[in-house]
Amino acid sequence: MEPKPLTIQPAKENQLLEVLYIIRECAEQLIAKGLPSWHNTHDDYAQISLDISKRYIHLVFLGRIPVGTITVKPDASDVTVSYLDRLAIFPHYQGRGLAKEMIDFAEAYSREQGFKMLRGVIPIDDDSLCKLLEKKGFMNMGVASSDSEEYVRIIFEKRLG
Numbered sequence: 001m002e003p004k005p006l007t008i009q010p011a012k013e014n015q016l017l018e019v020l021y022i023i024r025e026c027a028e029q030l031i032a033k034g035l036p037s038w039h040n041t042h043d044d045y046a047q048i049s050l051d052i053s054k055r056y057i058h059l060v061f062l063g064r065i066p067v068g069t070i071t072v073k074p075d076a077s078d079v080t081v082s083y084l085d086r087l088a089i090f091p092h093y094q095g096r097g098l099a100k101e102m103i104d105f106a107e108a109y110s111r112e113q114g115f116k117m118l119r120g121v122i123p124i125d126d127d128s129l130c131k132l133l134e135k136k137g138f139m140n141m142g143v144a145s146s147d148s149e150e151y152v153r154i155i156f157e158k159r160l161g
Helices: 013-032 045-053 098-112 127-135
Strands: 006-010 057-062 065-075 078-089 117-123 139-143 153-159
Touching: 006 098, 013 045, 013 057, 013 065, 013 078, 045 057, 057 098, 065 098, 078 098, 098 117, 098 127, 117 127, 127 153
Parallel strands: 078 117
Antiparallel strands: 006 057, 057 065, 065 078, 117 153, 139 153
């Protein structure tokens, strides 16, 4: 049997539940693994809905099945930077190289939109994502400033050439 084709498309407004479901399932899995900060790094459904309407959120499909989501939007502090957020893959589909393909997509999409850099802020305890970003050429820029010492996050950046 041939593998199902991977496609990444802007989420539609009527796909809000799919996006929220994937994020929730990932959050529950990571919290169960002892990564409590993951759930606290994401916006509420109103912000996610707004990001969908602005075409910042993308769904990842294997065939016709939505298996992941990723947000790529302009960074609020710098118009030359795009911001990578909410990279989530439904747990059953993890470990298949999808995160790498999603990051490749975020880089290509950001270049197409004219951004010079891609930035993400990642929970410090999400080792697998931190290692993947470093492997993909992102630079660890240190700890992000935060109001909470409980949820420490690291800034990763990559210049887009």
